[in-house]
Amino acid sequence: MRNTKLSSPNMRKTTLILILGALVPLAYTYCYQTLRELKVIRGSNGEFRTDDGAQEPCQDTVDKDWHPVGATWTNSRCEDCSCSTSGMWCCDRMGRPVGYGPDCMVLFDWEACSFDVVKKNDRTIHCEHGKVGK
Template sequence: MFNLSPVSRCLALALILSSLAAFANAGCYMGPKKVGAQDPCQDDTDKDWHEVGSSWTNSQCIQCSCGTSRMSCCHRMGRPSGFPEDCEVLRDWKQCTFEVVKKNDHSVHCPHVAVGK
């Protein structure tokens, strides 16, 4: 069907595997509450308490919701990777965004891959 060279096959396989890694590392988790059904949930990061039925975003851009039997959380900001060594990640923890830019010139954006969100 496809007549690919060995190098092209290796590159295609690498692309597929890196895509699967991104899906496997989606950044959401759930856990049982350590207290009763009507008791509040404690944020694992900031250690503050939230009422059942509430949702919040903590200081590390993790959005959580408190249910009667469990708390569920998802990362709101992707984790960039695969960028050149002369680049760095600038995170805005208030807006839950990031940019990958040249270390010596923050106006120049760098190519990257973001995992999760």
């Protein structure tokens, strides 16, 4: 008897989508999207129409800078962002440290988008830690 559980093309595609979708949270600590607002405008003829603002620039929610559609950038919170016709999408770039002891502290380098976990009383001694995200 033939095993048909994953033999159909649709089942293989569905399985691949589920696997890839499960990997996204492992790559980034978090992501968020800011969608464009749909505007209702009354024209000169009195009729209403909608304007989705698809070609308007995106404003970075952290730095408040404006970026044109198609642009990608890294903001001061080390988030990789992109501006599209549907809105703005940003994801954490460096992850966050976890599992370090109470005698340790995190030193963030926001310029290099990196961090180090060191002893509070001697910053030359590194602490063991895990990492969540990218």
